[in-house]
Amino acid sequence: MDRMEGPPDVVVRRLPLYARSLRYLLQEGIESVSSQELGDRINVTAAQIRKDLSYFGEFGKQGIGYDVRKLLQQIEDILGLTQEWPVALIGIGHLGEAIARYEGFRQQGIRIAGLFDSNPAKIGKVIDGMTIQSFEEAERVIREQGIRLAIIAVPARSAQEVADRLVMAGVRAILSYAPTVLQVPEGVWVRYIDPVAILHSMTYYLARDIAGVRHNNPET
Amino acid sequence: MDRMEGPPDVVVRRLPLYARSLRYLLQEGIESVSSQELGDRINVTAAQIRKDLSYFGEFGKQGIGYDVRKLLQQIEDILGLTQEWPVALIGIGHLGEAIARYEGFRQQGIRIAGLFDSNPAKIGKVIDGMTIQSFEEAERVIREQGIRLAIIAVPARSAQEVADRLVMAGVRAILSYAPTVLQVPEGVWVRYIDPVAILHSMTYYLARDIAGVRHNNPET
Numbered sequence: 001m002d003r004m005e006g007p008p009d010v011v012v013r014r015l016p017l018y019a020r021s022l023r024y025l026l027q028e029g030i031e032s033v034s035s036q037e038l039g040d041r042i043n044v045t046a047a048q049i050r051k052d053l054s055y056f057g058e059f060g061k062q063g064i065g066y067d068v069r070k071l072l073q074q075i076e077d078i079l080g081l082t083q084e085w086p087v088a089l090i091g092i093g094h095l096g097e098a099i100a101r102y103e104g105f106r107q108q109g110i111r112i113a114g115l116f117d118s119n120p121a122k123i124g125k126v127i128d129g130m131t132i133q134s135f136e137e138a139e140r141v142i143r144e145q146g147i148r149l150a151i152i153a154v155p156a157r158s159a160q161e162v163a164d165r166l167v168m169a170g171v172r173a174i175l176s177y178a179p180t181v182l183q184v185p186e187g188v189w190v191r192y193i194d195p196v197a198i199l200h201s202m203t204y205y206l207a208r209d210i211a212g213v214r215h216n217n218p219e220t
Numbered sequence: 221m222d223r224m225e226g227p228p229d230v231v232v233r234r235l236p237l238y239a240r241s242l243r244y245l246l247q248e249g250i251e252s253v254s255s256q257e258l259g260d261r262i263n264v265t266a267a268q269i270r271k272d273l274s275y276f277g278e279f280g281k282q283g284i285g286y287d288v289r290k291l292l293q294q295i296e297d298i299l300g301l302t303q304e305w306p307v308a309l310i311g312i313g314h315l316g317e318a319i320a321r322y323e324g325f326r327q328q329g330i331r332i333a334g335l336f337d338s339n340p341a342k343i344g345k346v347i348d349g350m351t352i353q354s355f356e357e358a359e360r361v362i363r364e365q366g367i368r369l370a371i372i373a374v375p376a377r378s379a380q381e382v383a384d385r386l387v388m389a390g391v392r393a394i395l396s397y398a399p400t401v402l403q404v405p406e407g408v409w410v411r412y413i414d415p416v417a418i419l420h421s422m423t424y425y426l427a428r429d430i431a432g433v434r435h436n437n438p439e440t
Contacts, residue, residue, distance in 0.1 A: 012424050013418075016414075016418075021401070043401055078424065079420050079424045080427025081420065081423060087419070094317065094321045095322065098315040098318040104415075104416050108416055108420070110419050110423075149419065156244075173419075180240075187431035188431075189422050193415060195322075195324075197236035198233075198236075198413070199325075199330050200329065201232050201235070202369065203299055203305050203329060204232050205409060206368055206392060206393055210226070
C-alpha cells in the first residue's frame, strides 16, 4: 500500500488548521511568521510544525520564517484546494439547514452543490438560494457532476442506507453527522462529527476532576 | 502529573462510541455480545476493545461475551453519565439553534441548561421551550448552577472572548464549533468541531486518488 509511505493521517488532519491560521494572519495583515509564532497560535510546538511540513517539501528559511501568503498557497495546493470541490448535502433537518447556511464553507475550496432530503414535505423548499431535491435526484446529480464528497446529516437509522447509495453513485469521501459507524467499501473515506461523544469524553475527566492539558493538541 | 498514569485520551474518546453501540444493541433486543461482534459494528478489532476496557477493570467473561446492559451501565458510570451534566450553549445562530433542538443530547447525561446570545434581537426568543438569554445571564447561571460544560457556537472572531468569560465563570470543558484555536488556562478542556477542516483533510486524499482505509478507526 503506497499510502503508508505518505504522511500519517494525523499530519494531514493538521494541515487544514495551519492553513486556517495562515488565513487569519493574512487578514491581520501579517505577511511573515516564524514556526514558533504560528505554533503559539494553534497550540502546536514549532518543532511539530516543521516536522509536519517536512513531509511535503522545503518551506520557509531558517531564521527568516515563512512567507504567510506563499505557505498558505502551498498548503492549499497540497490539500487539493486549488480546485473547487462540490459537495452533496443529504438530510435537511435543523442541522442540515445550518450546514447549508454555514458561511465557513465559502471560498475555501468547498461548494455545497445540492441539498437533498427524502421527505416530500421538504422537497422544493429553498434555502439560501438552493432548492431541496429528492434523494433520487442526489444520485443523479452525483453521477452527472462526478461529485465525490458528501455530508450526511440524516438520522442514525437511515445513515447506512444513504451512505450505501451515495457510494454506489460515486461518492468517495463522507462526512457524517449521524451518530453511528458506517460500513463502507474499501477505498471510501468516512469521518464523523458527534458532539455527544465528544461531550461524553470530557465528562469522563470532569467527573474525576482531572484537569485538561491535552487540548493543546489541535487535532483532538 | 497523575493523569498520565490513567488511560490515554484516545481510549477515553472511544468509550462513548462503545456506549453508543451498546445502546443500539439494547434497542435491537440484543442482551449479550462478544468483543468480536461489538468490534465489527464499529470497525474496531476485538483485541482493541478488550485492551481499551482493561484500563478500567474486568468486563465480560472469556468465551461468554459481555452482558450488554451491564457493560453499558459500567461504561456510562466510567464516563460520569450516571449524573446529568448541564451545558451552557453560547451563540444561537443557525448552528446553535440546531444544537439546541438536537434530540441526540436527551437522555444521555447531557442537558442543555440555557441558551445564550449577545445579540439583543435574539434575546427572549423561545427555542424548544427554552428562552434565549443574554451572555451576561450565562455568566450568572454558570456560577449559580455550577455549570462546568459549555458549547460555543459563536463566530470565530468572538470565540476567544466568550471562552475567557466562560472559564472565569467556572466552565472547565468547552466544545467549540468556532473555527479558531482557543487559548485557555491550564486545567480547562477544549475540543473542536470544524467540518471545513475535516473536509479539507479528505480533499487531500481525493486530489491524489488515495483510497480510504483509515476510516476504520472510529475516533478519526
